[in-house]
Amino acid sequence: MNEIEDSRRNWMSVLAQAPAEELVELAEPFLAGAGFTTVRAPQIGLAQVRARMGGTGSRFNLGDVTITRCVVQSAAGHYGHAYIRGRNKPHALRAAQLDALLQEKALRGGIEQQVVAPLRRMQEQKQRQRADETAATRVNFFTLVRGED
Amino acid sequence: MYVAVKGGEKAISQAHKLLAKRRRGDTGLAELSVAQIREQLPLAVDRVMTEGSIHDPELAALAIKQAAGDLVEAIFLLRAYRTTLSRFYVSEAIDTGGMRVERRISATFKDLPGGQVLGSTFDYTHRLLDFRLLAEGDAETSSPTARDSEPEPEPEEEAGPMGRVLQMLEREGLLVPEQDDDQLPADITEVARSYPCDRSARLQSLVRGDEGFLLALAYSTQRGYGRNHPFAGEIRVGEVSLTLIPEELGFPVEIGTLQVTECEMINGFTRLPDGEVKFTRGYGLAFGQSERKSMAMALVDRALQADDYDEERSSPAQQEEFVLSHCDNVEASGFVSHLKLPHYVDFQSELELLRRLQSETDVAQPVEEQA
Incomplete structure (x- = not known):
């Protein structure tokens, strides 16, 4: 996998998992002046979720999850894709637009720094908080000898 | 009709x-x-x-x-x-081993790699009504912190990766292994089940199955109707990554996380066709924090493996067709509820028939009837 694809996977994932409100707000300065052609307007559908028997064995279908997908093309000709969990069309549209702009070398640094990085930090902080809450419930049981032998 | x-x-x-x-x-x-x-x-x-x-x-x-x-x-x-939405993609299989764990317990080993964490649970509550919740705005909502509590003596391998309990037994050759047969799983939303069915179709049906119905069946196995000697090997709740590989991109994208609950039961050992004796297993998985459901599912999954171990199917929980065709509460309540629809004509014909039968009987035995 090449380097661009690797970092693209990374930013797509951060944008998909960001809280919609923060994403829209942070993206605004970069998207305001940019022109895009809509290739596939935000569209809500399902993705089937697969799991494995015993966690490691053969696959089975667990159920579906709602997703929203969107494709746009930037003025420079880059195609931006977005796939997000849930049903938030403005979120999917902004994420697709940012994905297109992030593929332009001149813009990447700024967007990475002012949109992607803060969103990534927010996600990491949320994960840390949940991990800390969980850690406080770590338990160490003692077994007691019961009566006779 | x-x-x-x-x-x-x-x-x-x-x-x-x-x-x-x-x-x-x-x-x-x-x-x-x-x-x-x-x-x-x-x-x-x-x-x-x-x-x-x-x-x-x-x-x-x-x-x-x-x-x-x-x-x-x-x-x-x-x-x-x-039914109003189209299905765009099929996800990569979620990896519950890589879960960001919010709760993880085992009833089979006291000390395990990664330790036991209780997370948020009703376990160990006294089931007394909490009247503080009745008085508005008085609920405890602060985060638990390690500082709040007496520090638990640190388990030796604390904070290590949470290895799967059942895999440890698999490695020692004590448990029937789960092997990926790399087959495309059945999809009961596309093709109706036919019996006997594949375990992938069974598990998909059980996930959608009514919690109350599966709980009762699971309980019946514990009471002796298809006993399978279960131990809760591991129960874990937490977030797993959801990854798609959209065709138009050709590379995987993690698009979010899902909270799931997983239950792995270790069940009674049996002699396998190759002569080895090993523990057997049942699997339960559900969206969100659904512990009772995933435990019940794991018990019923094991009961439905009766044929694999040459067990006689003598109890309801072991009858695949019975369990799977009655566990869906949408189908079940639909058919029960249809009794509310007008059956006027149907009932009239039954009424006619009964009246005729009664009048024929009246003619045949007039004296006794009146006595």
């Missing part, structure tokens, strides 16, 4: 209006928002998502509100909505 009827439009629309009014309750009280249901009744939301077969907390909360708290009705609403 029921028949079509006409009319009643006015009464029906008035009945629906009344439903909306009753659902709203006392208008002197603030209306419950969908976001409140999502945030404050998360376990109801989790059940509706699991059995409704769509992971979407907001939609599940909406369904619960619309159904006035009738969860089976809410599940029906979600299933109906599901």
Whole structure:
């Protein structure tokens, strides 16, 4: 996998998992002046979720999850894709637009720094908080000898 | 057989209006928002998502509100909505081993790599009504912190990766291994089940199955109807990554996380065809925090493996067709509820028949009948 694809996977994932409100707000300065052609307007559908028997064995279908997908093309000709969990069309549209702009070398640094990085930090902080809450419930049981032998 | 009827439009629309009014309750009280249901009744939301077969907390909360708290009705609403959406993608199999664990317990080993964490649980509560919740605005909502509590003596391998309990037994050759046969799993939403069916179809059916029905069947196995000697090897709750590989991109993208509950049961050992003796296993998995459901599912999954171990199918929980064709509460409540539809003609013919039979009997035995 090449380097661009690797970092693209990374930013797509951060944008998909960001809280919609923060994403829209942070993206605004970069998207305001940019022109895009809509290739596939935000569209809500399902993705089937697969799991494995015993966690490691053969696959089975667990159920579906709602997703929203969107494709746009930037003025420079880059195609931006977005796939997000849930049903938030403005979120999917902004994420697709940012994905297109992030593929332009001149813009990447700024967007990475002012949109992607803060969103990534927010996600990491949320994960840390949940991990800390969980850690406080770590338990160490003692077994007691019961009566006779 | 029921028949079509006409009319009643006015009464029906008035009945629906009344439903909306009753659902709203006392208008002197603030209306419950969908976001409140999502945030404050998360376990109801989790059940509706699991059995409704769509992971979407907001939609599940909406369904619960619309159904006035009738969860089976809410599940029906979600299933109906599901049919209006197209399926764009199939995810990569979720990796529960890589879960960001929020709860993880084992009833088979006291000390395990990664330790045991209780997370949020009803276990160890005294099941006494908490009247502080009745007095508004007095609920405990601060985060637990390690500093709050007496530090638990650190388990030796604390904070290591949480290896799977059952894999440790697999490695020692003590447990029937799970092997990936790399087959495309059955999809009961596309192709109706036929019996006997594949384990992938069974598990998919059980995930959607009614929690109460599966719980009762699981309980029946413990009471001796298809006993399978279970131990809760490991129960874990937490977030797993959801990854798609969209064709148009050709590379995987992690698009979010899902909270799931997984239960792995270790069941009674048996002699396998190759002569080895090993523990057997059952698997349960559900959206959200659905512990009772995933435990019941794991017990029933094991009961349904009877043929694999040459066990006699003598009890209800072991009867594949019986369990799978009756576990879906949307199908079940649909067929039971259809009894409310007009059966006037059908019933008239039965009534006629009974009257005729009775009058024939009257003619045959007039004296005795009157005595």
